[in-house]
Amino acid sequence: MDSATGLWTKTSCDYEQAFLCKRPIPWSTAKPPTEVVLAQNPSDFSNCNTTLLMTPGTITSYGYLSTSPPEPAVYCTWRIVTTGPYRVRLSFTDVSTYNDVYVYNEDGTTFARVRYSTYIISPSNIVTVDFQATGRAGYKGFRAVALAY
Known part of the structure; x- marks a missing residue:
């Protein structure tokens, strides 16, 4: 990179050049992480606590359509991402639901609280959806379809 203009320039591979690293590369390797196995409910299709890339896709609250509350209360978050310029x-x-469903834009600012069937359009291509099922009976949860817009 040309330090005067900040632009990349062509150079010969035979010419030795110094460069600066943002962070030095460590000489030792990190220990591999230990595997943690979480108990999952195989009949739950909520995609709870996941990232949904490349919409379209569907998310539901944990235990969707069941009117018996989850025990203990369940907190779920979904990150939904579309490509490039799409929202x-x-x-x-x-x-x-007894509690509201919260939708945040990519910088973490709340831009929607959902209480009933509706649609929302995000200001960017990344949103986070948060929901907490508090254990109240009689509520079956929510279902949402994510599309690139």
Whole structure:
């Protein structure tokens, strides 16, 4: 890179040049992480605590359509990402929850609280959806469809 202009320039591979690293490369290697196995409910299709890349896709609250509350209370978060210039359109097709569903834009600012069936369009291509099922009976949860918009 040319230090005067800040632009990349062509140079011969035979010419030795010094460069600066943002962080030095360590000489030792890190220990491999220990594997943690979490108990999962095989009948749950909520995609709870996941990232949904390349919409379209569907998310549901944990235990969706069951009117018996999860024990203990369940906190779920979903990160939804579309490609490039597209924004995220979330269509909440079914909402029957005691608590609100919160939707945050990519910098963590709340831009929607969902209480009933509706749709929202995000200001960017990344959104985070948070929901906490508090254990109240009679609410079946929510379902939302994510699309690139």
